Amino acid sequence: MILSVNPAFCEITAFQAEELQGQSIQLLAPLIHDASLPEAMREDLSSSGHWQGEVISMRRNGAPLTAWVSLSLRRDTDPRSGHLIAIVHDVTSVRQVEQKLLRRDHFDGLTDLPNRQLLVDRLSQALAQARRHQQPLALLFLDVNQLRHVNDNFGHTAGDGILREVAQRLRQSLREVDTVARLGGDEFAVLLPGATAEGAGQVADKLIERLAQPCRVEGHEFSLTFSIGVALSPDDAETPEALLRCADTAMYRAKLEGRGRWCFYSADMLNRSARQLQLEAALRRAEEREELALVYQPQVCLQSGRLVGMEALIRWKHPELGMISPAEFIPLAESSGQILSIGAWVMRTAVRQMKQWIDAGLPSNVVAVNLSAVQFRDPGLPELVQKVLDDAGLPPSCLELELTESVAAHNPAEAGQMMDRLHALGVRLSIDDFGTGFSSLSHLKRFPIHTLKIDQSFVRDIGTDPDDRAIVQAIIQMARALRLTTIAEGVETDEQAAFLQSHGCEAAQGYRFCKPMPPEDTLAWVQSHTRPNSASRALLAPTAAQAGV
Ligand code: C2E
Ligand code: CA
Ligand code: CA
Numbered sequence: 001m002i003l004s005v006n007p008a009f010c011e012i013t014a015f016q017a018e019e020l021q022g023q024s025i026q027l028l029a030p031l032i033h034d035a036s037l038p039e040a041m042r043e044d045l046s047s048s049g050h051w052q053g054e055v056i057s058m059r060r061n062g063a064p065l066t067a068w069v070s071l072s073l074r075r076d077t078d079p080r081s082g083h084l085i086a087i088v089h090d091v092t093s094v095r096q097v098e099q100k101l102l103r104r105d106h107f108d109g110l111t112d113l114p115n116r117q118l119l120v121d122r123l124s125q126a127l128a129q130a131r132r133h134q135q136p137l138a139l140l141f142l143d144v145n146q147l148r149h150v151n152d153n154f155g156h157t158a159g160d161g162i163l164r165e166v167a168q169r170l171r172q173s174l175r176e177v178d179t180v181a182r183l184g185g186d187e188f189a190v191l192l193p194g195a196t197a198e199g200a201g202q203v204a205d206k207l208i209e210r211l212a213q214p215c216r217v218e219g220h221e222f223s224l225t226f227s228i229g230v231a232l233s234p235d236d237a238e239t240p241e242a243l244l245r246c247a248d249t250a251m252y253r254a255k256l257e258g259r260g261r262w263c264f265y266s267a268d269m270l271n272r273s274a275r276q277l278q279l280e281a282a283l284r285r286a287e288e289r290e291e292l293a294l295v296y297q298p299q300v301c302l303q304s305g306r307l308v309g310m311e312a313l314i315r316w317k318h319p320e321l322g323m324i325s326p327a328e329f330i331p332l333a334e335s336s337g338q339i340l341s342i343g344a345w346v347m348r349t350a351v352r353q354m355k356q357w358i359d360a361g362l363p364s365n366v367v368a369v370n371l372s373a374v375q376f377r378d379p380g381l382p383e384l385v386q387k388v389l390d391d392a393g394l395p396p397s398c399l400e401l402e403l404t405e406s407v408a409a410h411n412p413a414e415a416g417q418m419m420d421r422l423h424a425l426g427v428r429l430s431i432d433d434f435g436t437g438f439s440s441l442s443h444l445k446r447f448p449i450h451t452l453k454i455d456q457s458f459v460r461d462i463g464t465d466p467d468d469r470a471i472v473q474a475i476i477q478m479a480r481a482l483r484l485t486t487i488a489e490g491v492e493t494d495e496q497a498a499f500l501q502s503h504g505c506e507a508a509q510g511y512r513f514c515k516p517m518p519p520e521d522t523l524a525w526v527q528s529h530t531r532p533n534s535a536s537r538a539l540l541a542p543t544a545a546q547a548g549v
């Protein structure tokens with residue numbers, strides 16, 4: 001029975017003192033949300049005489065109340081009776097502020113989904129629980145494929161609308177115990193506690209299907225596709241970060257396989273970083289999206305200063321990642337096989353460009369194109385070269401193909417046959433990065449090669465490293481003996497150019513003369529580098545054919 005309450009209790013609970021005094025404490029029990037709480041209180045009180053804890057309840061007027069309650073039991077001399085003293089702190093507003101802060105820290109403002117941080121928290125809890133109960137768990141990593149396109153063409157309001165719609169569909173497609181989170185940008189994650197590989201696969205199937213339904217946003221109808229990566233614990237990883245990485249990697253793999261796919265993580269993907277997979281996926285569309293371009297670097301005769309050729313070098317401008325170096329993406333294109341189509345594009349573009357330059361009066365008529373070992377092993381290469389030249393109307397002698405020494409390392413006999421076929425077409429062959437592979441001189445002698453390109457690593461230290469000086473000298477001498485032309489790469493200083501010239505190197509390319517430049521700058525460069533001496537006459541030669549090496 002409630003004996004007395006003070007005014008503060010009345011203020012907190014919105015009861016009048018008269019309404020409570022003399023009533024059973026049961027009067028308050030229905031206001032407590034957690035029905036098992038009174039029982040727990042009773043147990044603690046009878047064992048220790050104390051209880052304290054947070055009670056979520058409501059006031060008499062129905063308003064929410066969160067209270068911190070301490071109960072202590074004072075036994076009378078008669079053990080069958082006693083007094084209970086309850087001290088109640090109203091912590092409602094404190095908890096509300098805490099909740100708000102927590103939301104801001106843990107939820108995505110746009111979709112109201114948990115953010116990455118909260119996902120990681122829940123994931124580590126779920127992983128701990130899964131370990132305890134020896135249960136599996138799955139994490140799905142989702143990416144909206146064309147969101148960038150929507151943002152670019154329909155504005156960010158449309159993009160935001162789509163993200164909200166996606167969030168809603170994801171929530172509707174999943175169970176209460178699953179967590180859907182927005183990781184940022186166009187990436188979402190789904191945590192499926194207890195899910196096996198089979199279960200996760202079914203969920204991924206379902207999500208792909210539901211998300212493929214067209215959605216209307218801002219008066220437009222959008223059909224979007226998604227890529228999903230699935231990682232499993234404990235099989236793939238056992239920490240939140242590692243599991244996220246696995247799912248992310250699998251997502252990029254799924255992307256590679258085409259839009260609207262999902263894919264399990266597998267350990268062999270570990271060798272390939274997410275960036276690699278991302279680049280590989282983006283590279284597939286780089287050509288059609290016209291993100292690839294060629295720049296050209298002049299090759300100059302060291303004796304006369306004449307322009308003797310142009311090397312075509314590929315550039316890739318990724319819309320988000322910026323300029324990607326060919327040193328990074330060519331190996332990816334090689335391993336994925338895309339190098340064949342990219343290489344064909346390079347050849348077509350460079351050959352067409354050279355034809356235009358010749359028509360515009362450029363005093364050199366040789367364009368050098370880098371050839372990957374993968375292209376070189378493609379039996380269709382000679383036909384491709386022939387067709388590209390025919391289509392552009394460029395004589396074969398105007399095309400030089402740069403090979404690396406490694407093409408011959410694997411199977412010299414086969415490499416020799418391919419070189420013979422190319423040579424028979426009338427195109428010129430050069431060996432790029434010479435000195436860095438393990439070429440044997442006997443091979444070189446057998447092959448129909450026109451030019452050795454001395455690798456820039458030797459040229460760089462000509463001024464300081466006697467070994468490099470000796471190597472460069474030896475390469476030039478050897479080339480002469482084999483009747484090969486030499487071009488030094490990466491020539492940056494006058495000193496390097498002078499050394500090379502004095503030892504009989506015919507030509508050079510490098511920043512000393514010109515950085516690789518876009519085709520539209522080339523004619524202007526050639527004109528501004530004509531000097532009023534014999535070299536300039538050569539540079540301004542009336543017919544391009546005369547200016548060949
Ligand atoms: P590479 O064929 O040895 O090309 C020479 C590289 O050295 C180019 O880098 C060029 O920009 C750079 N370079 C030129 N002059 C200088 C200089 O004076 N100093 C320094 N430090 N560097 C200089 P880039 O364009 O980044 O190309 C890197 C490599 O990517 C190329 O090496 C080539 O192996 C490959 N690559 C480029 N374009 C293609 C292509 O169309 N097809 C294939 N298969 N490979 C390509
Ligand atoms: Ca090259
Ligand atoms: Ca090179």
